[in-house]
Structure formats: structure tokens, C-alpha cells
Amino acid sequence: MAGRPSIFDEEKVLEKARELFWTRGYEATSLDQLLEAMGLGKSSFYHAFGSKKELFEKIMDRFVNDAIHRLAADLPIHPHPIERIREFFRGIASSPSHLHRKGCFMGNTVVELINTEHSLSARAAKKLERLEELFRTYIAAAQRSGELQTKEDPAVLALYLLTVWNGLNITRRVHPNPEALRPLIELQLQFLK
Amino acid sequence: MAGRPSIFDEEKVLEKARELFWTRGYEATSLDQLLEAMGLGKSSFYHAFGSKKELFEKIMDRFVNDAIHRLAADLPIHPHPIERIREFFRGIASSPSHLHRKGCFMGNTVVELINTEHSLSARAAKKLERLEELFRTYIAAAQRSGELQTKEDPAVLALYLLTVWNGLNITRRVHPNPEALRPLIELQLQFLK
DNA sequence: TTTATTTTGTACCAATTAGTACAAAATGCG
DNA sequence: CGCATTTTGTACTAATTGGTACAAAATAAA
Numbered sequence: 001m002a003g004r005p006s007i008f009d010e011e012k013v014l015e016k017a018r019e020l021f022w023t024r025g026y027e028a029t030s031l032d033q034l035l036e037a038m039g040l041g042k043s044s045f046y047h048a049f050g051s052k053k054e055l056f057e058k059i060m061d062r063f064v065n066d067a068i069h070r071l072a073a074d075l076p077i078h079p080h081p082i083e084r085i086r087e088f089f090r091g092i093a094s095s096p097s098h099l100h101r102k103g104c105f106m107g108n109t110v111v112e113l114i115n116t117e118h119s120l121s122a123r124a125a126k127k128l129e130r131l132e133e134l135f136r137t138y139i140a141a142a143q144r145s146g147e148l149q150t151k152e153d154p155a156v157l158a159l160y161l162l163t164v165w166n167g168l169n170i171t172r173r174v175h176p177n178p179e180a181l182r183p184l185i186e187l188q189l190q191f192l193k
Numbered sequence: 194m195a196g197r198p199s200i201f202d203e204e205k206v207l208e209k210a211r212e213l214f215w216t217r218g219y220e221a222t223s224l225d226q227l228l229e230a231m232g233l234g235k236s237s238f239y240h241a242f243g244s245k246k247e248l249f250e251k252i253m254d255r256f257v258n259d260a261i262h263r264l265a266a267d268l269p270i271h272p273h274p275i276e277r278i279r280e281f282f283r284g285i286a287s288s289p290s291h292l293h294r295k296g297c298f299m300g301n302t303v304v305e306l307i308n309t310e311h312s313l314s315a316r317a318a319k320k321l322e323r324l325e326e327l328f329r330t331y332i333a334a335a336q337r338s339g340e341l342q343t344k345e346d347p348a349v350l351a352l353y354l355l356t357v358w359n360g361l362n363i364t365r366r367v368h369p370n371p372e373a374l375r376p377l378i379e380l381q382l383q384f385l386k
Numbered sequence: 387t388t389t390a391t392t393t394t395g396t397a398c399c400a401a402t403t404a405g406t407a408c409a410a411a412a413t414g415c416g
Numbered sequence: 417c418g419c420a421t422t423t424t425g426t427a428c429t430a431a432t433t434g435g436t437a438c439a440a441a442a443t444a445a446a
Contacts (some may be wrong), residue, residue, distance in 0.1 A: 167360025
């Protein structure tokens with residue numbers, strides 16, 4: 001227990017790497033771009049993170065998607081969880097355009113890597129399943145509490161919401177304007193009543 | 194008007210290339226993989242297609258997404274166009290698993306290249322807009338003919354269907370089984386009445 | 387059969403890819 | 417201090433990336 005102290009703050013350096021991976025994807029993010037953004041030398045990088053792939057895995061596990069994370073944190077303390085879910089989706093419409101272009105980190109990863117780096121794609125898919133589970137849990141609870149009247153199977157409704165999320169994250173790339181997205185989202189949310 | 198005859202059938206060779214691009218994506222498909230699959234030498238390749246990027250553009254323009262193409266061909270001759278659209282979506286559930294893994298060529302392209310090869314991503318986005326227009330046209334017609342009772346704005350309904358399509362093409366990667374997809378799709382189609 | 391035209395095969399290229407080897411530097415502990 | 421331990425910087429690799437140069441091959445028309 002001694003050794004030369006490391007210069008970098010792991011938290012900050014991972015954040016920089018995530019930003020790059022999120023916007024450019026896995027393959028299109030080169031090691032040199034990572035090193036530059038993280039402010040690390042090659043030696044420190046490999047010593048600390050092992051490989052590009054391991055770094056990517058670590059980032060997926062740590063941050064998941066910001067949005068998912070925030071939602072998961074908010075739901076248990078919200079008096080009307082379903083309303084919080086509605087806000088989750090409504091927020092998409094008013095996002096700044098650079099967020100439209102980034103879309104969903106996990107969705108992007110599933111799409112990009114499913115036939116080339118399947119283990120990474122599957123790992124991302126599991127995060128999306130966690131989001132789906134989150135939806136299912138709170139939908140079921142809301143049906144019991146009376147916040148939701150619908151008799152639809154919570155599992156199907158949850159999968160529906162996941163698909164809305166996935167769909168919006170492509171559609172918002174095609175139509176990055178709130179005027180198009182807002183009525184679309186309101187329509188989609190009509191199943192949540 | 195003379196010259197050495199070319200060995201390859203352009204149609205077949207483009208089909209091979211599309212298959213590769215569709216499953217692996219743009220970046221992850223190397224020139225060597227293309228040459229091998231197409232059965233061409235480098236010289237013939239560059240002479241005939243210019244560059245990897247131009248080839249990709251040509252393929253996008255020519256084939257678009259198979260599914261979109263077939264739908265666009267069927268709709269004008271179908272007695273109940275909306276029912277044809279429903280079948281379009283129901284077909285997803287019963288697709289073989291290799292199609293689940295491929296997803297939508299244009300959706301994949303929008304996602305992969307939006308921050309790295311923006312012109313290609315935008316080109317793909319335009320194809321998706323064509324699909325959206327197709328939906329809008331036939332929804333509006335069905336409202337006039339009485340096949341649809343809903344009073345929802347055809348533009349919003351069309352964007353909704355595009356988003357369902359986009360969403361399913363990610364969700365089907367996470368849940369490639371018909372038992373999960375079928376009730377989901379039926380739920381989503383309830384707006385089409 | 388020459389000639390213009392087009393396609394093809396081979397060799398080559400500079401740049402970039404992810405990743406390693408290894409010694410020097412910087413610490414805490416005994 | 418001196419030593420074990422850890423992190424860092426520099427140099428180096430082997431493989432792969434997309435793309436070019438150029439001459440040989442194969443044709444149709446004159």
C-alpha cells in the first residue's frame with residue numbers, strides 16, 4: 001500500500017468517456033479520442049481500465065442512461081408515480097437538440113453492436129429490461145392504488161412504454177422539433193389512464 | 194462503346210453488400226468484407242461504385258428497407274389499406290430471429306451515423322419520412338372512406354405509427370419472442386380504429 | 387487487324403486501429 | 417534512508433483501415 005499517486009479523478013474521467021461513447025457510439029470512438037478527452041496517457045488508461053471494451057462495460061454499469069437513473073431515483077418518492085412517468089416522456093419533447101441527437105445510450109448500443117459485439121449489446125439490452133421492470137412495478141402499484149383505471153396487463157403496458165421510449169429515441173432524430181413530438185407523446189400516453 | 198465486359202451482376206452484388214451493411218452497420222463493415230461478399234477485386238469495386246460511402250448511398254436509395262418497399266407496393270392495390278398496415282406490424286411478431294437481430298436498416302443507420310456521418314444518417318431519416326408520409330396518406334384516405342372512425346389528426350397518427358415501427362425495431366432486439374411482441378403490437382394498433 | 391474503350395489484377399500506400407514493453411517517476415512504510 | 421509498490425511516459429507493434437497507380441486483359445467498332 002504505497003505507490004505513485006494517480007493524477008486523474010476516476011469519476012470525471014469516466015464521465016468524459018461516457019459522453020464520447022454516447023454521442024459517437026462504440027466503434028466510432030477511437031482510443032486516441034478517449035485518451036484526449038479523458039486527459040490520460042495510454043499507459044495510465046490501460047493500467048486503470050484494462051481495455052476499451054472493459055471501459056465501455058464499466059460505463060454502462062455505472063451510469064446506465066442518465067434519464068433511467070433519475071427516473072428510478074424519483075419514482076419511489078413521488079406521490080403520483082404514473083404522473084412522474086408521464087413527465088419522463090413529456091420531457092423528451094422539450095430537450096435541447098444535442099440530446100435529440102444523442103438519443104438513448106442503451107438503445108443506441110443495442111442497435112449498433114447486436115451483430116458485432118453481441119455481449120455488449122446484450123448488456124445494454126438488460127439495462128432496458130430494468131427500465132421495463134421499473135415501469136411494470138409502478139404500473140401494477142398504480143392499478144392497485146387507483147391512480148390507473150386501465151385493466152390492461154401491467155407487463156404489456158410496461159413493454160409498451162419501453163417501446164414508446166425506444167421509438168421516440170429514433171423519431172426524435174428524424175423530427176427534432178417539439179411541435180411534432182408533443183402531440184405524438186400525448187397520444188402515446190393515452191394508454192396510461 | 195466497347196471495352197472489357199464486367200463479370201458481375203450489379204443487382205446481385207448490391208444485394209450482397211446490402212445484406213452486410215444491414216446486419217453489421219456501416220462502420221463495422223470493412224472494405225475487405227464487402228469485396229469478399231461481393232466477389233469483386235478492389236479495382237472493380239472502386240471503378241464501379243466509387244467508394245464505400247457512395248455504395249452505401251446507392252444501396253439506401255435502391256432498396257430502401259425491404260419492408261417499406263413491399264408495403265408501398267401493396268397499399269395502392271389493397272381493398273382495405275389500413276388492414277394491410279396492421280398486417281405490416283403484426284408480421285414483425287412472427288419474424289424469424291435473424292430478422293429481429295437486423296431490425297430496420299434505415300433506423301439502424303439513423304442511430305449509428307447521426308454524429309459521425311451525418312449526411313448518411315440524414316439520408317436514412319428521409320426514407321423513414323417517406324414511410325411516415327405513406328402512413329399519413331392512407332390514414333387520411335381511410336378517414337374519408339370510413340375505414341377509420343378516429344378523428345385524430347392523420348399527421349399525428351402517421352408519426353405515431355412511425356414511432357411504433359422505430360420502437361419495435363429496438364424492442365424486438367430486447368425481446369425477440371412472439372409471445373411478448375404480439376400483445377404489444379395489438380395494444381399499439383388500438384389507435385387505428 | 388489496329389485502335390479506342392472499359393474492366394480487371396497486382397502492388398502499393400499512408401494513416402489509423404487497439405494494445406504492449408519497459409523503464410522512470412513518485413509515493414508510503416519500515 | 418531505502419525498499420516495495422503503483423502509476424506514468426515513451427517507444428514500439430502488428431494488423432487493419434479505405435483508397436490509388438498502373439499496366440494488362442478483353443471487348444466492339446473502323
